Amino acid sequence: MGSSASVAGAGGSVTGAGGDRAATGGGAEAAGADAVSSGGSGAVPGAVSSSASGAEAGVGVGSGSGAVGRARRRWTLRTRLVVSAVALIAVVAAVISTVTAIALHSYLQGQLDHRLVDGIGRAVGPWPHDPMRDSGLEFVAMPGQPPGTVGARIAPDGRLDSGARLNRLKSRVPSERLTSLTADQLAALAAVPRDGEAHSADLPGLGSYRVRYAKDGVLVLGMPQNEVDDTVGRLVLIECCVTLAGLVAAGIAGSAMVEIALRPLRRVAATATRVSELPLHQGEVALHVRVPATEADARTEVGQVGAALNRMLGHVGSALSARQESETRVRRFVADASHELRTPLASIRGYAELTRRGTERPGPQTRHALGRIESEAERMTGLVEDLLLLARLDSGRPLSYATVDLSPLVVDAVSDARAAGPGHRWRLELPDADAPALVHGDADRLHQVLVNLLANARTHTPQGTTVTARVRAVRRARGGGPGAVPGGGTGDVVLLEVQDDGPGIPAALLPHVFERFARGDASRSRAAGSGGSTGLGLAIVEAVVAAHGGTVAVASGPGRTVFTVTLPVAGRR
Structure with a gap:
């Protein structure tokens, strides 16, 4: 873990044990930012976690259950x-x-x-x-x-x-x-x-x-x-020996014959397995997998199974094509509508500002109305921009990939968050200079991930809440051993964590935080003047992180909420 750091505005610096890092973000001096002691935070008893993939946590099964499962295991058809x-x-x-x-x-x-x-x-x-x-x-x-x-x-x-x-x-x-x-x-x-x-x-x-x-x-x-x-007696003995030898020979020959007879069925099963491994739940899916014609001859029992599977795959493919066409139309509509709404919203904001700055000083009611027009137009503009970005991500539009150091992005994002939420306490934890957190990604989109996570913490926690942004490169371990991080697997990864000590997210809402238009206003109170929420911020975070080959997860309990973004290091994606 890197050493403590403070957040500075334009011309400032973030100092760590490994040397100085230039803070590229502008803004007023972040006075009052607290120093951060190194070391990871402990687990909060009763904390509830949820991952962006929506996978449920598995329940450990003891050896007794495994024995029962083995006892109930059925023989194969062969x-x-x-x-x-x-x-x-x-x-x-x-x-x-x-x-x-x-x-x-x-x-x-x-x-x-x-x-x-x-x-x-x-x-x-x-x-x-x-x-x-x-x-x-x-x-x-x-x-x-x-x-x-x-x-x-x-x-x-x-x-x-x-x-x-x-x-x-x-x-x-x-x-x-x-x-x-x-x-x-x-x-x-x-x-x-x-x-x-x-x-x-x-x-x-x-x-x-x-x-x-x-x-x-x-x-x-x-x-x-x-x-x-x-x-x-000799006859019976001879018959027993001959019968035993015959049974052994019959078993070997029968096993070989059944193996040959079941090969077409295995190929049918392999086709079904390949289909089951396709990501049919999202994205464009080309379901061209079919059982070969030699295994789909309806004159044989195996062929009947293959033919039925081909018919089913045809129906599924048609349904997926219809779904994809519908989703494409919806995305195109959202993108077109969002693009077309940008100009009228900009005009509304411009006319409102022009009226407020006119030669004739408006009355109190007029000024209030103009302020409401400007704030709502600004909120609508943010919603339109978020919808347009999600539509582009859903359509699979390629990002501008390059090697990105996350530390400067975190410094800039925290500086901006400090300016937008002076009532919160903002902390930074950066890696040492000799171990930079380098990833392969789109700098603008990754910056937006940071901005959205910090804005989520600022918007849904009361003033005085401490928000910590942490970046570290770790070696991911398999299972729950040392070095284990959300997402499982092995390899070098970069962890980006945003933690706050706010009231936490209710367990009922936790599985839905990454869904579009999900809001947590009922549980994580808004600070006055913090602005509205489109309900798309965390959905954008999930989409951008997924486009970078990473995962995002959340763990929340009373007094502690942590969003963890896991990204592969540069060169391992």
Whole structure:
């Protein structure tokens, strides 16, 4: 921050720590201007702020809200399509695998049942002599019986006297070919229904068997199901592996296919995004963006969306053209009317002054009427000039850009304000001489920004109010950290601040202070003789600052109101 400075009239100087600065503004000596101590002003509790862009302040959201937002996040269309297709394939594969496994199990079990029938048929028919015939269980070791076959003879009273299990098909030792069944195993065989049909039974220590009684009721034969179960189990495992590999392949292929299918929709979305980024709210807008014809074929679903978007853009473009034409006519009318009114108003003021200075001295009532005519003509002239300037700014008329040092402009503007409002206390805060506040802009228009801000403070605050004009170059930081200024972003900027300790601006009026014909007479009292207000001063400030690529914001609370103009430094615009 630069050092304190006093305001002087013609021939005076503004002295700071960095050296002397010539005060180019004329006028009477600004006696009584107070020195300013360096250092920024503290924030006022309860102050309300508003920016020229009209953007509302965001509300901080805690991590809990972020977690809720992430939990509620929906899957993308691509993800839903791929997941749905893979899930459908998985269901179909599961059904096919289940049916196949059941069919194979039924087929193999049927084959096993046929072997049981054949084995029982061989047991009750003639067969060659075998050393084990005397045991009564020779049928268990008959040729063609698989290893693990079990059998038992049925006593006349229906009990199972003895049973055996075939260990090997051939052995030199006959006793090694059969193993006797335990009582529990015989009990499990006895529990099988004796209806001449094959049934499944679990034999303790042996596993699952298919068991069948001979129709004559003299023997029972069982064969193991482990081969059937193992075969079906291997099939299920193979099906699971193949299905899993197929699902992975289907997911990859489906994702690629959906990506290709959604590309036209993405291009349609990109077109809508480009349109949404256009500044449609103001200025001349040429809405030529359209969805390509290849994505607007009504014979496809995506094409229907593209065609509908093109129709909507056509309607919006027509509405914008009509709005632009209407605004152009209004601006032309305002500019023409303002230009045409300048000459009659000048004539009214001239005739009033000529009458007042005539040879015949007018009476008190006449003098009062002439004074009113002159003051109203002057006010109307100011209104016409403001309207004409706004019309030119709205039409985008180029400004006269050059490198401008804001310090001399502030000195001149404060000197003029001191002359117009001697009842106020005026202060200056300027940067050091080795760090000038240089911007790229139109000096006349920037001077008008300063004049309007100071006039606003003078007009809407009572006498005795302290008004401070401050200029400083800062590095703008992102977010709310050190060096942060209104407008956000990063880079070197120049801040121009006009601060007063008046009554402040009501919160209800604050969002509208930069609107045209907005007045704050009800809240910020006028000093007597301060003159009228056109209600266009702050609107002009906003328009001029925007034309320079800057922003303007206001923060106000009881006892403190600050208007802050942020402009890019020269060379960064």
